Amino acid sequence: MRDAAALPEMTPQRRGARVAIGQLIDRSFRYWSLLPAALLFAALTLYPLLNLLRMSVSTIAFANGAEVWTFTPLRNFEALTTDDVLRPAVVNTIVFVVVSVVIEMVLGVALAIAVAGLSRAKRWVRTVAILPILVPPVAIGSMWKLMYNYDFGIFNQALVALGAMPVNWLGSTSVALASVIAVDVWHWVPFVFLILFAAVEGIPPDLLEAAHVDGATRAQMLRFIVLPLLRPAIVVAFLFRAILAFKVFDEVFLLTAGGPGTSTELVNLHLYKVFFEQNRLGYGALLSLAVIAAIVAFLLVSSRVALAVRRNGHSG
Amino acid sequence: MIANLRHVCNLLVAVAFVAAAPASAQKAFVDVGKQPDITVLIGSTPWYPAFEKVVGLYEQQTGNHVKLDVTPFNSILEKARNAVRTGQSPYDLMTLDTQWTIEFYEGGFLSPLTDVDPKFVMPKEVLSYGDSGYWNAQKRWRTSDGGKLMAYTPLGNVQLLYYRGDLLKQANIAVPKTWNDVLASCSKLAKPPSMYGFVARGEKGNGIRYDWQSIMLAEGAQVVKDPEAGDYTVTINSPQAKAALDLYANLLKRCGPPNYGSLGQGDVIQLLATGKSALGDVVTAAFASFEDPNKSLVVGKLETAPLPAGAGGAHGAVIGNWNAVIPKNASDAQKKAALAFSRWFLTYDAQRAYAEAGGIPNRSDVFTSDLAKNPKYRWMPAYLETMKFARQELGYAEGAQVEQILGLRLNQALIGEMSSGKALNTAAQEIEALFKKNGRRTGMLPPLPE
Amino acid sequence: MMTGSGTTIRAGVPGRVYVALALFAIVGPFVWILTASFKHQIAIYAGQFPFTPTLSNYADVLFGRRSDFAGNIANSLVVAASSTALVLIVGALAAYSLHRFRWPTWVSAGFLAWTLVFHMVPVLTLLGPWYVAFRELGLYDTRAALIVTHVTINLPMTVWLLRTFFREIPPEILEAAHVDGCGPFDAFRRIALPIALPGLIAAGILAFVFSWNEFPIALTLTSRTTATVPVAIARFAQQYEIQHAQMAAASVISTIPAVILMFLGQRFIVSGLTLGAVK
Known part of the structure; x- marks a missing residue:
């Protein structure tokens, strides 16, 4: 790390020439630093969000080539409460999000720490390790579907070669969700890894050196220095991984389309069917808001759980 | 700049074509004159390459330019909706899956073809596809009974x-004539897992x-009593429908692979193409890939027949056609150009060229031509026969929800999560509630025993 | 540059075994896709191995009569590179601003919450309004529309991620710089950004990847000439059958420029910041 004293001095002439503009930039920096982001967000998100709110209390029909909006909040709400597919979809979504995100976090954090501890080829390992997120989701869904194929898929070929029974990966209600989760884990561990790897690299080395000098073991250093320092990055990775897991679509759509039965039906898949295939914009919008509310609730619960775990950890 | 160059190229190609081709070869195509560029x-x-080839022929012959916006299958509907819901449509001709047409007909998003040009008549040889191109707004x-001509296939x-x-x-098994024959013969042929x-x-x-x-129709069952007359009494929980469901489940359980509950179109084609299955119920459009050695191990071995009959001797099949439509919010000149292309496309020669390029033509006279005798087109008689009894299904605004x-x-009945009676009762209740709302x-039939 | 490899916790044998296993699990399916790209469709269908390799899928994807793949890659490169550069600039400024300056809570917390909620909104519901807006602006079917929307969807993650890195900067360093006559903007550019370098690289890679693979918006706002790679690859998922062989080839091709550009981009960020710091 650099300390302030090491900053190179500017020559007086250059400073004189740039002083006016420089001061202007500097003095107003506080404002214009936030301005681009705020403007962009105001311009591109405000209207769609308001539109979503308005849709959620309306029924939108089409006649003579134009939209006809009617105010029907109760009708949409009733659709929400009488939607039979929603209950299994919510249960599956919670299972999907909790299981896949927890696995991804554990594997991803561990991988980041392990890779950072390698003495060579770190950057190559990082490039290779993020290959899955480079593959287009539509290809991931299509290719994994072939790998899971009962008769010709590589997994069953391997199982049969080993003398085991083939598994009905996508066609059995008890296995299908786990198969879908496995694909999600493969796809997104690299995401967690990437963020956490950056965070590990950002740990000030002197802290670890000092601990090492003090005779801390590797496990102690991990437990008391590395993990606490990684907490902010873990939180962010979790936050965005959880949100994206709620919004999972392509892979499940291509792998199982929510079946067999309702075994892999997820809320976002259902939303797609309502909003897009059935063209029910009003109810679809309400469902979207419900999804957002569910994510917020999930994040709040998670933060409580995290807090409780930390307290227990300290007292125990 | 590049577009201009391309245009010049097309003209040159067209000139070359005209010079090279004998004059008589073009007569049967219709002369549509010079038209502005259109976007489709x-x-x-799988049939897109054939369509593209025929469009290329049109460009060569007429010097008119057709831009094709090739869109992933799952996204066409979204693009079509966006196009018609705002300002001026970026498309002059859109191809819609028949299931989506109701939304566009009923929403008033399209120009009837006879509004674009009152003189336009559909050639009588063009198959009707269950009248999916006509819309009667009253009913x-x-x-076609009182309906306006909105589309062709x-x-x-x-x-x-x-x-x-x-x-x-x-x-030594005869080609199955009934679904029960299918069950009998597939039971004999099945030797899983090979x-x-x-x-x-x-x-x-x-x-x-x-x-x-298809089986439901063959067994004489219906989803709704008489939607054309406005009678939406739900009849899906009839004994006939239950027989059809039990038969279907039997077929797949006894003769299909263990993952029968998740078999999609790709899986079905894969199992047939690899020679893993003796019989299959698949779209006509898949035929071409079974004849392609890069995609199939059974080249020349798969034959086709019309879907079999039910217990009462009736046949059933559901049409899954595409409909070409003209958006109302395209400009008049563009609409005329789109219709001009359509008139050309619907001629015998264009349809024949389309078939030769691997498409499924829409004119009966192509099916009865010498082409049908060519082994490459040996699916043609079965197709034409099927068209006599095939019909449109779920042709109402609630179709997607139903x-x-x-x-x-x-699916739940198939995988054993519900009895067939319960599955059909549940579906009937849900559909009735939807119509009521x-x-x-x-109304609905008395429930089946569960 | 910030950390020598000797200063992190060395991976022991279990760590190395874990890395090896993880890489195997990660690379395995990718290798499967790679082999599929050299197979004919029927060899993929039948799960044949060994098989007779063919380059026909690559030829078809790149030079086929219906192919615009080179154009699609060019579009994707322009869109992903521009939107990544922009989102890093806009996002870093905002993240730093929120952390460093005493904004009232309603501004800082409000902004962060807003970005997070926006990130939760199903993309499906944004497509309609965005389509209408960009058509009105005359930006439908342009790469500019895609760049702006990709910056927007990637901004939440960028801001949140960079914020964690800026928060790790000890305030004394920035105070000392201030005492030395270093203005707020200079402090941001010469001190904060270099310290947050690993974060910038990670955020940049993620923004790039999400833009590179983004499908629904790209589909809605483009047509044939402006379509990006994911739209082109989705075309292989046809109505009745998926052209797995070509799709695999296209996926492999699509990762190559992405990997190269990520390498170049990292170097660019590193050298840009080093220059900024030394100048």
């Missing part, structure tokens, strides 16, 4: 019974709904 929304489908129904798909001619011959007897889609959603409905209800409940005249 079209899906990425809210697709029918650039590709008409329908399910056929595919069978391995060689295997049937070896086992050979399955019969495959069809069991996948939740459109897959099982569409494939099962499909999802049926698609789930049928939308103000339709509805």
